[in-house]
Amino acid sequence: MKKYLKISILIFSLFTIFFFVQNKYNKKTSLVFQENNSKKYVALTFDDGPHPKYTDMLLDGLKERNVKATFFVIGKNAQNNYNVLKRMIDEGHIIGNHTYSHKNLFLLKEKQILKEIDQTNQIIEAVSLKPVKYFRPSYGNYNAKIINLAQMEVVLWNVDSLDWKIRNSNRITRKVVSKVQNGSIILMHDIYKTSVKAAFKIIDELQKEGYEFVTIDKLLETSVEE
Numbered sequence: 001m002k003k004y005l006k007i008s009i010l011i012f013s014l015f016t017i018f019f020f021v022q023n024k025y026n027k028k029t030s031l032v033f034q035e036n037n038s039k040k041y042v043a044l045t046f047d048d049g050p051h052p053k054y055t056d057m058l059l060d061g062l063k064e065r066n067v068k069a070t071f072f073v074i075g076k077n078a079q080n081n082y083n084v085l086k087r088m089i090d091e092g093h094i095i096g097n098h099t100y101s102h103k104n105l106f107l108l109k110e111k112q113i114l115k116e117i118d119q120t121n122q123i124i125e126a127v128s129l130k131p132v133k134y135f136r137p138s139y140g141n142y143n144a145k146i147i148n149l150a151q152m153e154v155v156l157w158n159v160d161s162l163d164w165k166i167r168n169s170n171r172i173t174r175k176v177v178s179k180v181q182n183g184s185i186i187l188m189h190d191i192y193k194t195s196v197k198a199a200f201k202i203i204d205e206l207q208k209e210g211y212e213f214v215t216i217d218k219l220l221e222t223s224v225e226e
């Protein structure tokens with residue numbers, strides 16, 4: 001009788017282990033399946049704002065579409081449009097540093113570079129209450145010295161909308177949509193009406209194609225995982 005009980009327990013345990021392993025394995029495969037098949041991520045980034053009129057217009061449309069974006073603000077503009085900066089943060093967008101006055105950092109001394117970066121971080125952090133993580137140097141100009149001074153993650157782009165030059169929302173949209181791939185970082189500027197209109201068209205078209213718009217932190221996290 002004792003022996004019989006022992007065998008029963010052994011068989012029961014083996015079954016439990018078998019089901020547990022089986023279940024775990026199935027869960028894992030279905031997760032991989034989902035990741036590979038359905039999700040395409042893209043990040044919208046807006047430089048040079050906040051603008052008192054067009055950034056607000058942009059925030060309205062992003063809210064309507066439930067899209068979060070990343071804003072690389074110019075410190076001086078953030079200071080002058082404090083309410084817009086606060087709205088960006090309150091509505092869940094990510095704020096990065098785009099220098100205080102948009103100077104070419106290659107032409108500045110170390111002390112001046114540090115001032116451009118620190119002043120901007122202070123303005124953002126006074127509202128967000130957390131350290132600014134991302135830095136996009138003006139004109140995309142950076143080198144080892146600038147990275148070392150900034151002590152932040154430098155984020156550039158891989159799809160340039162050229163919205164500052166094109167100024168036609170349909171043409172900007174076509175340019176961006178034709179270039180976007182999974183993991184793209186789109187560069188736009190929230191200081192032109194045509195850019196804001198184009199951003200809405202880009203979102204509407206790419207969402208139909210199955211893209212999900214995410215902030216930079218989420219996009220970088222996803223690419224590391226893959």
Ligand SMILES: [Zn+2]
Binds near residue numbers: 047048102139
């Ligand atoms: Zn810029």
